[in-house]
Amino acid sequence: MSRKTPNLSKANAHTDRHSTVPLESTQPKLTQYIGFFSIGYVLASAIFMMIQTKLTLNAQLVTVLSIAIGAYIAVHKFIKHQHRALQKNEINRLMLGGIMAVWLLTVLYFLGVWFLLFDQVSREVLFEMTKQRPLPLLSALVMIVLLSLVSARISIWAFNHLLNPKKDTL
Known part of the structure; x- marks a missing residue:
């Protein structure tokens, strides 16, 4: 009777039914879906900017x-792929x-406006206004960040629930 040497390769390590696959290998990469979220947000924002030239809409x-449209696109693509x-x-x-990608794009947008559209006098006027009354601007920034976080969370959850391919039927 000949003895077999054990095969210690990693390829056969997952054949045992009690072995577990590491969590990192089963989790899909969300970077492309964050990209879908950002693209959807930018497209919706651009469309709403065009609409606002004819019709006044509330900024919030x-x-x-825009966040809801970005969330829909990201969740729809995730469910379609996964x-x-x-x-x-x-x-x-x-x-x-x-939301981090959206705010990074927003910062880049405002920096572009600041350096490309404003002249030195406009920059000084805005800077002085900010220095004189920073609290209203800071509170508005905190509120819009919170609004975007809450609306993103609710939108992603709602679209995930609505588009779930394996809904429990009663």
């Missing part, structure tokens, strides 16, 4: 609707990543 409403709904930790990561 435009923000919430054939399952987002898990709670994936919802949180998609929300935070999407």
Whole structure:
């Protein structure tokens, strides 16, 4: 009777039914879905900017609707690619990543406006206004960041629930 040497390769390590696959290898990468979220947000914002030339809309409403459209696109693409709904930790990561990407794009937009459209006098006037009354601007910034976080969380959760391919039927 001959003895077999054990095969210690990693390829066969997952054949045992009691072995567990590391969590990192089963989790899909959310970076492309954060990109879908950002693209959806930018497209919706551009469309709402064009609409606002003819019709006045509330800025907070435009923000919430743009985030909801970005969330819909991201969740729809995730469910289409992964054939399952987002898990709670994936919802949180998609929300935070999407909002960070949106605010990074917003900062780049404002820097472009600041350096390309404003002249030195306009910059000084805005800077002096900010120095004289910083609290209203700071509170408005905190409120819009909170509004975007809450609307992203609710939108992603709602679209994840609505588009879930494996809904429990009673």
